[in-house]
Amino acid sequence: MNRTLKQILPTSRNLLNSRRVLVGSSAVRTAGRVNVARQQHRMFTQSVIRPISFKGMFGGKKSDTEDNKLVLEQDNLFHVLSKSPLPEMRDRAAIINKYGVCPVCDTHHGEHEHKKNPVYDCPDCGYPTHCSEEHYHQGKQAHQEICSILREINEDDHDLRSGRPMREFEFPTAQGFDEAVNMANWDSLFYTRTFPSMDSDRSMRHVSKLLTYPLTIASVLHQSSPHKYGEQVTSEGMRSIAALRTILYPHNQVSNDAQTQLRTDTINVYLVGARAEATLPSHIWLQLAYLFPATPFHIHFIGPDALSPNQEPHTKSVNERLSFTYDNAMYHDYHEKIEKFDPYTDIFFMFSPGIGHAEARESWKTSIEKTLETKCPIFITGYDEADMKNDIEAVEQDYQGEFDWVLKPSVNEFRSLKRDVNLMDLRQSIFANYGIWGIRGKRYEVVHDPENND
Template sequence: MASRLRPLAPMLRTLPRTAVGEARVSSTLASLAAARAASSARRSLSLKSFFTTRKPKSDTFTSQFEPVLEQADLFHPLSKSPLEPVRTKAEWIATHGTCPVCKELSPDEKSKPPKHECPDCGYPTHCSEEHYEMDQEHHKHVCGILREVNEDEHDLRSGRRMKEFEFPGAQHRDEAVNLSNWDTFLYTRGFLSMNSERSMRHVSHVLTYPLTIGSVLHQASPYQLGKDLTIEGLKSLAALRHTLHPAIISGITQSQDLRTTATHTVRIFCLGARAESHLPPHIYMQLAYLFPSTAFQIHFVGPDAIPPHTKSKESHQHVHYDQMTFVYDNSLYETYHAEAGPFNPYYDVFFLFSPGLAHPATKEMWKPTIPLLLDTKCAIFGTGFDEQDVMNDVNEIESAGYELDWLMKPRENAFRSLKHEVNMTDVRQSAQCNWGIWGIRGRRYDVRPSDQ
């Protein structure tokens, strides 16, 4: 994930105050006021003034953005795009992709690469125009998504000022946050108004990881007992929320250093971390703002867990950012487990973002990890790209015979990414990051007297 530009504070310059200087300023202001009054007295109404468009004032920050593409010019066939990275993407698809008609007609033979671009979505979809016409019944269901992805990618690279990525800072303790969905969250958190669905897709794609975590752990979570959470799920989250929402201590103000006032640190372990570990630290501050009295450690563990904007090749790194500490370790979790322990269900929680527990390429990698996670008795939450991906992981867990309790029933994630990701080897397939969510925990047994 690429990092986003944030607005720079304007440079303010102050001049020394002297008696002579103040006299000159006062004289100048008086002259300007007199001239303005005289001008307004002579000014007459003109119809021209009602219809003349005035150029908006430009500021130093805005003037550095010179759009390469205008908003009305975002659709381009990938191979003819004015942006080189998009043309390179078209070449990759045309070389390594597959024609769906060839695959159906000759399943035992290698499919021809898609050289023909659909005029409606701009993607290379079929090996020839003939096969494109034959597949219209199926292609029409994905054509709209592909065009949307096409325009979104051109918009991100257009060079315009991306105002939707100018995120708000900390919120006052007395101001409530509504976590029902993306719209209510962005509104109650004071984000700039999203004037298009495209802006919503951009923002949700960046914030889906911290907000998926926050929406589960927060006391204003959209997930409710019975509908989404089990009794065991409510117990596990109640333990975590006891730490995340401590009682306000008199004498401690919001402006004080959290490192000196926080009594506990909550540890969030993201296992098999990939894209979530590449986000800039300030993105995860949107999670921290939901819990202003809590210090966090976020552990990204996995072979692809690499800090953003670093050339270091060290396998274990720490990054400190305000009230959060980020730990990056590119080892497998079974190696990291002993170092991270001991664990406490009140302070520790695990997240597996689209882990692929049932996928043939990663299935064996997770087998030694899941029993270790269940032994901690801490809450474990996982996500999936779509309904089929979620149910594959759930069925894999249930068929393995683990002793566990379900905390959250498999369901659609309220803070899934609204943006589609296209499979470049088969453009008919697309997915949304963190589409669905589920939760488990190692089984606990109640101790009862023998006469019961």
């Protein structure tokens, strides 16, 4: 495991012991001290448990800031959540008050002792962190490890709802065929794709939160990928990626003294266990299509959370180069709807699936077996090193000898730079798509043996 992983997320302790909702199968994963009542309120937890929907950020129902014309100035972004001028932030405090955990009670009380909820607001981060002022001072030293992180999240969330013009979300459109893009990291991408100037770390965090899903996919496919052969990419991985790039980068055709790009076959991207990525507006996914001007993309969002409860599976097109299919079936059922898979045009992604968790492991098996059968590359992300290690160990044990490594576990350059916090336990925070690794169903070589063959 890449040692630099530990340097990026030092505060992710014991996240695997928290409750997580399995999105690639029908099982619900629970662990630690979370009881049945808390399971019923999983929608209250941010993306450390289940990535939040992006629908409220673009269109749809008007927000409180739109209705009330409320504008928070940039020097007035910090507010104690329970006293915030934004109802949504006050609601967040109420959720913590009701379902959160006081870390001092949690540490010093026994399993069966009564533990109080956090109702005392930390004046420095604005979150309700402890059950009383006494416990706040008692646990203040330990709280200092996360206090600055929570304050950053507090100010970021108020900024998103401040009513100011979000210039950083004015993304570039199609690029010219002669424009070179550098995908070494977020900075290089923003500069070479002529994104609006990111004049603050906060703007970088906002944009990376939205773009981490399409850009993580693009970072694997693009010819200037940060994943290098001989370092992260294996020899088998290079074969898989090279096959896809023959479609993504067709030879130029010269006509009338001008270069015209050949149109290619469609690249199918299967997102198994889709959650937050299925709620992204289409113009966010267009950023993936823009990076490959000759190639149409068909994004398949598959899993129980790919659709709202009242929606039926459907397919829609944004334009001739980008289309979506949404289906809330389990992947192993959806798999049977596809006539055939082609390693030159098909690729799989699983964003933080948690396939190694004890309560989910068995229910993932059928779907993973089906993806391995395709012989197409499968890329998997995790929200921290422990999460990735847990999934990798499960795959190595359950599918030993059935897969080849495509991409060694490494930090994802296009991870979200914005932290998400677990409202039921503020000590837990993560970066979406923090790390990435990849495998492919093993291809067995045919050996010619004339003595034993007819």
